[in-house]
Amino acid sequence: MGWATRFVAAVCFFAAGVLFVPEALLGSPSGAGAVTAAKLAHVLAFATSWGAALWATFIGGIIMFKNLPRHMFGNLQSKMFPAYFTLISACAAISVAAFAYLHPWKTASTVERYQLGFLLSALGCNLSNLLVFTPMTIEMMKKRHKIERDLSIGEEVGWSKNQQVAKSNPTLAAMNKKFGMIHGLSSLANIMSFGSLAMHSWYLASKLEL
Numbered sequence: 001m002g003w004a005t006r007f008v009a010a011v012c013f014f015a016a017g018v019l020f021v022p023e024a025l026l027g028s029p030s031g032a033g034a035v036t037a038a039k040l041a042h043v044l045a046f047a048t049s050w051g052a053a054l055w056a057t058f059i060g061g062i063i064m065f066k067n068l069p070r071h072m073f074g075n076l077q078s079k080m081f082p083a084y085f086t087l088i089s090a091c092a093a094i095s096v097a098a099f100a101y102l103h104p105w106k107t108a109s110t111v112e113r114y115q116l117g118f119l120l121s122a123l124g125c126n127l128s129n130l131l132v133f134t135p136m137t138i139e140m141m142k143k144r145h146k147i148e149r150d151l152s153i154g155e156e157v158g159w160s161k162n163q164q165v166a167k168s169n170p171t172l173a174a175m176n177k178k179f180g181m182i183h184g185l186s187s188l189a190n191i192m193s194f195g196s197l198a199m200h201s202w203y204l205a206s207k208l209e210l
Helices: 004-020 032-067 070-100 110-150 162-164 169-209
Strands: none
Touching: 032 070, 032 169, 070 169, 110 169, 162 169
């Protein structure tokens, strides 16, 4: 099944959902349709960013690192992470806009203002990764790959050969240190974004009526 076919199928299922909850749009009082649309946009954007962050941070990346040759893993991540951070940045922006529409700052409660702050924090962290840390990490990774290829390492799974060779190669050791610093900042921004979404999830759960 091609990408376009899967996308159309997903949209059809999404549109068909209103048949089972017609009052969400058709039976709402005047003006409530926009509120429902904002709530839907917020929930879908939050769920997408939460799920993507959970998978990329704790599942997909770890599985790939443990099973792919290190240079192959790095090259794959260099293609995936710009798309990943673009997606969750867009979702965070939608969540911020929808939540701000539903809870204008002047009339929002203290709790609602905190929630908007968490969403803005997630957006800021995602944008910092998309625009700053990820490009720097990819550039540093390519430089390190070149050094490693000259030393005939990088096709193994895991870090063992890199760490062993770095003990006797100051150039590789210095590059590892620079890469580790930039990658660490990127990881910190990513986990801060995930944490902000985690705190907001409690607010959303408190509003559900199941």
